Amino acid sequence: MSENTFINYFKNSFLPILSIVITIFAIWYIFTVYLNSSKQIDAYERKKIDWEFSDLVRDTMSQKKPLLPAPHQIVSEMWKTIFMIKVTSKKSLIFHSYVTLSSTLLGFAIGTILGIILAVSIVENKAMDASLMPWIIASQTIPILAIAPMIIIILNAFGLSGLLPKALISTYLSFFPIAVGMVKGLRSPEISYLDLMHTYNSSRLNVFWKLRLPSSVPYLFASMKVAIAISLVGAIVGELPTGAVAGLGARLLTGSYFGLTIQIWSALVMAAILAGTLIFILNFISRITLKRMGVQE
Amino acid sequence: MNKFQKVQQVIASMMALLALQSSFFYAFNNPALFIISLIALLGVIRIFYDYLNNGLFDFLFSIIGMTILMINVYESPPNGYWPLLISVWLYGWLAVEKITHEKKIAPFYRKLFFIAVPIFFGAWILFAWEVITIGLNIPMVILPSPSLISIQFVDSLDTLWDDFVQTFVRAALTGYLIGCGSAFIVAILIDKSLFLRRGLLPIGNFISAIPIVGIAPIMIMWFGFDWHSKAAVVVIMTFFPMLVNTVTGLSVNNQIDRDLLKTYASSYTQSLILMRLPAAAPFIFNALKINSTLALIGAIIAEFFGSPTVGLGFRISVEVGRLNLDMVWAEIAVAALVGSASYGVISFVEKKITFWHPSNRKTLEN
Amino acid sequence: MKNAIISAEKLNLIFETADDDVVALKDVSLNIDKGEFVSFIGPSGCGKTTFLRAIASLEKPSSGNLSVNGLSPEEARKKRAYGYVFQAAGLYPWRNIYRNVSLPLEIMGYKKNEIPGIVEKVLKLVDLTGFEKKFPWQLSGGMQQRASIARALSFDADILLMDEPFGALDEIVRDHLNEQLLKLWKTTNKTICFVTHSIPEAVYLSTKIVVMSPRPGRIIDVIENTLPTDRPLEIRDSKEFISVSQRVREGLRSGHSYE
Numbered sequence: 001m002s003e004n005t006f007i008n009y010f011k012n013s014f015l016p017i018l019s020i021v022i023t024i025f026a027i028w029y030i031f032t033v034y035l036n037s038s039k040q041i042d043a044y045e046r047k048k049i050d051w052e053f054s055d056l057v058r059d060t061m062s063q064k065k066p067l068l069p070a071p072h073q074i075v076s077e078m079w080k081t082i083f084m085i086k087v088t089s090k091k092s093l094i095f096h097s098y099v100t101l102s103s104t105l106l107g108f109a110i111g112t113i114l115g116i117i118l119a120v121s122i123v124e125n126k127a128m129d130a131s132l133m134p135w136i137i138a139s140q141t142i143p144i145l146a147i148a149p150m151i152i153i154i155l156n157a158f159g160l161s162g163l164l165p166k167a168l169i170s171t172y173l174s175f176f177p178i179a180v181g182m183v184k185g186l187r188s189p190e191i192s193y194l195d196l197m198h199t200y201n202s203s204r205l206n207v208f209w210k211l212r213l214p215s216s217v218p219y220l221f222a223s224m225k226v227a228i229a230i231s232l233v234g235a236i237v238g239e240l241p242t243g244a245v246a247g248l249g250a251r252l253l254t255g256s257y258f259g260l261t262i263q264i265w266s267a268l269v270m271a272a273i274l275a276g277t278l279i280f281i282l283n284f285i286s287r288i289t290l291k292r293m294g295v296q297e
Numbered sequence: 298m299n300k301f302q303k304v305q306q307v308i309a310s311m312m313a314l315l316a317l318q319s320s321f322f323y324a325f326n327n328p329a330l331f332i333i334s335l336i337a338l339l340g341v342i343r344i345f346y347d348y349l350n351n352g353l354f355d356f357l358f359s360i361i362g363m364t365i366l367m368i369n370v371y372e373s374p375p376n377g378y379w380p381l382l383i384s385v386w387l388y389g390w391l392a393v394e395k396i397t398h399e400k401k402i403a404p405f406y407r408k409l410f411f412i413a414v415p416i417f418f419g420a421w422i423l424f425a426w427e428v429i430t431i432g433l434n435i436p437m438v439i440l441p442s443p444s445l446i447s448i449q450f451v452d453s454l455d456t457l458w459d460d461f462v463q464t465f466v467r468a469a470l471t472g473y474l475i476g477c478g479s480a481f482i483v484a485i486l487i488d489k490s491l492f493l494r495r496g497l498l499p500i501g502n503f504i505s506a507i508p509i510v511g512i513a514p515i516m517i518m519w520f521g522f523d524w525h526s527k528a529a530v531v532v533i534m535t536f537f538p539m540l541v542n543t544v545t546g547l548s549v550n551n552q553i554d555r556d557l558l559k560t561y562a563s564s565y566t567q568s569l570i571l572m573r574l575p576a577a578a579p580f581i582f583n584a585l586k587i588n589s590t591l592a593l594i595g596a597i598i599a600e601f602f603g604s605p606t607v608g609l610g611f612r613i614s615v616e617v618g619r620l621n622l623d624m625v626w627a628e629i630a631v632a633a634l635v636g637s638a639s640y641g642v643i644s645f646v647e648k649k650i651t652f653w654h655p656s657n658r659k660t661l662e663n
Numbered sequence: 664m665k666n667a668i669i670s671a672e673k674l675n676l677i678f679e680t681a682d683d684d685v686v687a688l689k690d691v692s693l694n695i696d697k698g699e700f701v702s703f704i705g706p707s708g709c710g711k712t713t714f715l716r717a718i719a720s721l722e723k724p725s726s727g728n729l730s731v732n733g734l735s736p737e738e739a740r741k742k743r744a745y746g747y748v749f750q751a752a753g754l755y756p757w758r759n760i761y762r763n764v765s766l767p768l769e770i771m772g773y774k775k776n777e778i779p780g781i782v783e784k785v786l787k788l789v790d791l792t793g794f795e796k797k798f799p800w801q802l803s804g805g806m807q808q809r810a811s812i813a814r815a816l817s818f819d820a821d822i823l824l825m826d827e828p829f830g831a832l833d834e835i836v837r838d839h840l841n842e843q844l845l846k847l848w849k850t851t852n853k854t855i856c857f858v859t860h861s862i863p864e865a866v867y868l869s870t871k872i873v874v875m876s877p878r879p880g881r882i883i884d885v886i887e888n889t890l891p892t893d894r895p896l897e898i899r900d901s902k903e904f905i906s907v908s909q910r911v912r913e914g915l916r917s918g919h920s921y922e
Contacts, residue, residue, distance in 0.1 A: 229508075
């Protein structure tokens with residue numbers, strides 16, 4: 001039977017994903033040749049070199065500033081900047097990822113705590129609910145990320161710089177989904193469960209700890225997944241306006257100033273890897289926690 | 298009054314007392330402030346005697362207090378101003394507390410109340426922002442007052458309009474329509490193949506979670522500095538949420554619905570149009586709503602990487618550099634208005650089309 | 664044999680799952696004549712619903728012969744030979760009652776000007792005139808199920824397949840709908856196959872009761888109902904009714920070991 005599940009997984013999940021990924025790479029390579037060819041042909045003509053199609057394919061994939069780098073160029077750049085350079089160096093991708101990651105995590109942690117506190121006070125206090133909740137929902141519809149540069153500047157004016165301002169942007173962004181999800185979760189227990197607690201004449205505190213909080217956990221994890229992704233975006237965007245020297249956002253920015261496309265792509269891929277890893281870890285924790293709590297998936 | 302409200306009442310009156318003792322000359326110089334402080338102080342009597350003890354009184358008092366405090370902030374605020382502000386604010390909170398706990402309210406007034414409270418709260422935030430920035434002389438570099446921002450807003454309507462057209466109409470809207478439209482078409486195309494769906498769904502979910510806005514510098518290299526590159530970023534950002542949601546939505550229909558159409562020997566197209574698309578509508582609208590915010594974010598952030606000298610994102614980054622924070626706030630106001638307006642429009646259409654969905658039924662039955 | 668409208672011969676149906684194969688139907692043979700009202704009764708897992716679904720070509724038999732109107736179930740389905748009523752009403756929440764009933768007519772390509780008349784007629788049959796503009800979720804469970812019967816009647820197929828249509832309703836509503844269904848059957852002269860797990864319902868409604876048993880799903884007994892065709896609700900207190908019920912109960916008991 002376990003063999004069956006494995007085969008099913010392979011057939012229903014691994015194989016389709018793998019073929020789509022392979023297709024994407026194939027299209028990518030074709031586009032690499034296509035997009036970089038005009039520049040390459042120009043170069044040939046300037047140097048008056050005779051060329052064949054195989055030369056074109058080879059050379060379009062080894063340009064220094066290609067319009068679209070081939071995947072293997074990005075991989076080799078990442079290899080170089082991750083493993084061949086000391087982590088303390090400004091050129092190390094690990095260093096830049098670390099900078100971004102630390103402000104992401106700090107901001108996410110503060111945002112989660114704040115979001116939970118706000119949600120609890122909204123659920124427990126009717127006045128807070130009536131006056132705050134509509135604004136929290138409305139704030140989800142506006143592009144708050146656009147305020148990022150301003151927050152950086154304001155905090156700089158207070159003498160705050162470095163990690164914290166960026167982290168506060170992540171806080172700001174992760175705070176809303178957490179609060180909204182948590183309010184939903186704390187309100188998720190059915191009437192019959194609440195009635196049951198009522199028949200025990202249990203205190204509000206007891207209802208909170210024994211019923212509301214446990215039922216909100218699945219909602220918390222779901223919104224944490226959204227929040228961590230948006231925290232990372234916030235940290236990267238937070239690195240843009242100040243002309244920051246470190247972080248993945250800074251790599252994107254310098255890359256775009258100097259047309260270093262391979263650098264931009266490797267920063268992008270790194271960001272994707274970070275996002276994937278963070279969500280994977282959260283998923284893992286959430287699975288284990290929910291399993292121990294006996295929540296069915 | 299419950300315990301919590303009593304504590305609030307006591308603090309509010311103590312603050313009023315503090316205001317009175319720190320500037321006794323109110324009585325001659327500024328009778329309005331004096332009277333307000335006195336009423337706020339005397340409110341404490343209500344702990345012992347149930348007199349004028351309803352939310353409405355607190356509400357009106359808070360509004361009148363706000364107005365008088367506001368008038369008095371522009372010349373330097375007198376001693377005792379800030380404790381009085383706290384007192385008036387506590388009265389506002391008391392008002393909301395009392396009315397939310399009131400059980401004998403006609404449904405109409407209850408509805409009205411739940412619309413009025415957030416507005417009241419918003420007004421309080423604006424008011425506090427105004428008097429604190431003015432009263433404490435906070436430099437504009439840190440936080441300009443709402444009045445300064447609105448003056449700037451009115452003065453630069455032309456610029457704001459141009460930025461709106463550039464960023465919203467050209468970049469965000471174009472990208473949104475292309476992104477959502479193409480994702481919808483792709484979702485319909487891959488719908489027939491279980492293999493493609495199984496492959497694309499996890500990848501789409503993954504891509505939706507990564508910081509895709511970082512692709513902006515690449516798009517600028519490909520499509521130039523103008524709005525086309527921003528629209529391209531928006532297309533990529535909106536594509537995957539729409540794809541994932543549409544594909545998920547198309548596969549939610551239940552066994553009975555599928556069997557039913559099978560007993561009618563209906564064709565693929567018939568079941569798609571008659572059953573599966575309507576059933577998928579809530580999912581599709583969900584994506585349209587998520588994407589409306591994403592599109593604006595994408596278009597604004599992409600401008601940080603380079604743009605012609607027009608656009609919300611461009612203006613924000615330039616004016617931040619020049620420390621013209623009032624202009625920055627005016628731009629942010631535009632972004633907020635546009636964001637919530639487009640969200641509102643989509644929600645409205647959603648309610649009209651998916652009126653049957655359990656989450657929308659209540660409003661229809663009433 | 665000649666006027667059998669549905670005929671099954673040595674029908675077997677096996678569900679293959681990852682763990683084990685489940686024999687849902689074993690050597691089922693049965694003939695249903697035109698105009699009969701046949702009830703299928705048995706505990707859960709006895710294959711009564713599976714048999715109905717096989718007739719509707721929603722499941723494919725593993726072996727044996729099954730013909731509907733002299734055709735294979737697949738061909739019969741393509742010719743729209745039957746109306747199917749599910750356990751849940753399965754009405755589309757975004758269509759009002761009128762448009763739910765007209766759904767099969769639209770799919771089957773009826774002319775636009777024919778539709779209103781047909782819908783009006785079948786809604787009258789199930790006593791739902793005046794509710795055309797209502798949405799399903801604004802109606803009670805019993806009314807929803809009546810609308811779904813109207814939907815199955817609308818394209819006037821000779822056969823009506825009903826899979827525990829009243830299973831989710833309360834007893835009072837159920838009695839009422841049973842009475843109406845019987846009246847409907849008499850006026851339309853359709854062939855009805857009716858799956859139920861209620862003995863009184865089976866005995867009250869049918870001309871023929873098929874008793875089934877699980878593991879593997881098979882037919883234990885086929886009982887011809889001796890009750891007169893005219894059946895007021897009170898008939899359920901008559902001696903004859905009770906004796907038929909007893910026979911059904913005995914059949915159920917003999918086929919089931921209650922392990």
